Amino acid sequence: MMYRAPGRINIIGEHTDYNDGFVLPFAINKYIDLEIEKSDKYLFHSKNSNQEISLNTLKKTDTWADYIIGVILEIEKKVGKISPFNFRFSSDLPIGAGLSSSAALEVVTAYAINDILKLNFSLEKIALIGWNAENNFVGLNCGIMDQFASALSKENHALFIDAYTKKHELIPLNLKEYNFYIINSGVKHELGNSEYNIRRNQCEKALKIIGKESFREVTNDDLSKLDGIYYKRTKHIIEENERVLKTIDALKNDNIEAIGNYLFESHYSLKNLYEVSCEEIDFIVKKLENKVAGARIVGGGFGGSVLVLSKEDEFKNVINNLKYEYNKKYSIELEYFEVKSSNGVEKYEI
Incomplete structure (x- = not known):
């Protein structure tokens, strides 16, 4: 029996989830697949990299296996000690592209263990197990x-x-x-995780300055109490939440062109106010302006991917020239693909 969990793109609502805000993702048809069986020790095997990690007891490895180990430890908090498993993973989901391969690893692991051991966890509980694993064990203070x-x-x-x-x-x-496309910049700057946690701390400091418990209580009037980075971070969150609600309204009214405008607005807010973009991503988005409906950086930032909303012919007209110019400037071959929506985590037969 096999299990798979999809990556995701987030249409809009970036860096709002850990600030009590709104987000609008969907799962994409790129997956992490898991084959699992009971074992006498913990084995973590990646078919893509042909890397195997073997442990007799669960401990930090500072590798991708920590996402799985964290999930096991979270499950054990709820049900007690469980027997070891042999985990064999394969994936067509690009790692480090901002498409949430880590969450897919966590969710497929929790879902498979839940199914095999008949723990009767709901999908919401499985999602929260993955979220707690990433926060408590991996050490990235991500949202849900x-x-x-x-x-x-x-x-x-x-x-x-x-x-x-x-x-x-x-x-x-x-x-x-219209279709959604992902362009993978091919870069992931190392400061990503540390800067991500710095942004969280800045947002918490902004709340203290304003005297509010949650960003859900924050209004535009509160911006006058802030300056510098605290003003910029807070302004992004307020306006990004508004863009999520406007995007939902546009979807319900078939106003797809408006969604493209919100994507560009979101990108420049992430670049100038939240300051999580980078030179390579900005180069891509700039080249897409006035040629596609919308584009923005997706994921935690500092590299990763650009989400593009475009008609198919318009995208084809721009992508080859963009690939040429990007390679000429950065010596990186751009990868891109169309993304289709997908169901969430599931079990299937080979």
């Missing part, structure tokens, strides 16, 4: 979006998540003649 999207998504729908209440709603995803 990635794990919820990988666990709870449905094909042909986006998943509107309120990170404050953890309520979620499926929104029909009818793009008419």
Whole structure:
């Protein structure tokens, strides 16, 4: 028996999930697949890299296996000690591209263990196990979006998540003649994780200055109490939450062109206010302006991918020249693919 969990793209709502905000992701048709069986020790094997990690007891490895180890430890907090497994992973989901391969690893692991041991965890609980693993064991203070999207998504729908209440709603995803594309920049700057946690701390400091418990209580009037980076971070969060709600409204009214404008707005807010973009990503987005409906950086930032909303012919007209110019400037061969929506985590037979 095999299990798979999808990566995700987030249409809009970046760096809002850990700030009690709104996000609008959907699962994509790129997956991490897992074959699992009981074993006398813990084995973690990646078919893509042909790397295997073997442990007699669970401990930090400072490798990709930590995402799985963290999940096992979270499950053991709930049900007690469980026997070791042999995990064999394969994937067509690009690692480090901002498509949440880590959450897919966590969710597929929790889902498979839940199924094999008949633990009867809900999909929401499976998502939260993955989220706790990443926060408590891996040490990245992420929000709930990635794990919820990988666990709870449905094909042909986006998943509107309120990170404050953890309520979620499926929104029909009818793009008419438009498609979403991912362009992988081929870069992932090392400062990504540390800067991500710095952004979280800056947001918490901004709340203290304002005297509010949550960003859900923050309004535009509060911006006058802030300056410098605290003003910029808070302004991004307020306006990005508004863009999520406007995007949902545009989807419900078949106004796909408006969504493209919100994507460009989001990118420049992430670049100038939240300061998580980078030169290579900005180069791509700049070249796409006035040629596609919309584009923005996706994921944690400092590299990764650009999400593009475009008609197929318009995208084909621009992508080859963009690949040429990007390679000429950065000596990197751009990779891109169209993304289709997908169901969340599931079991299947080979």
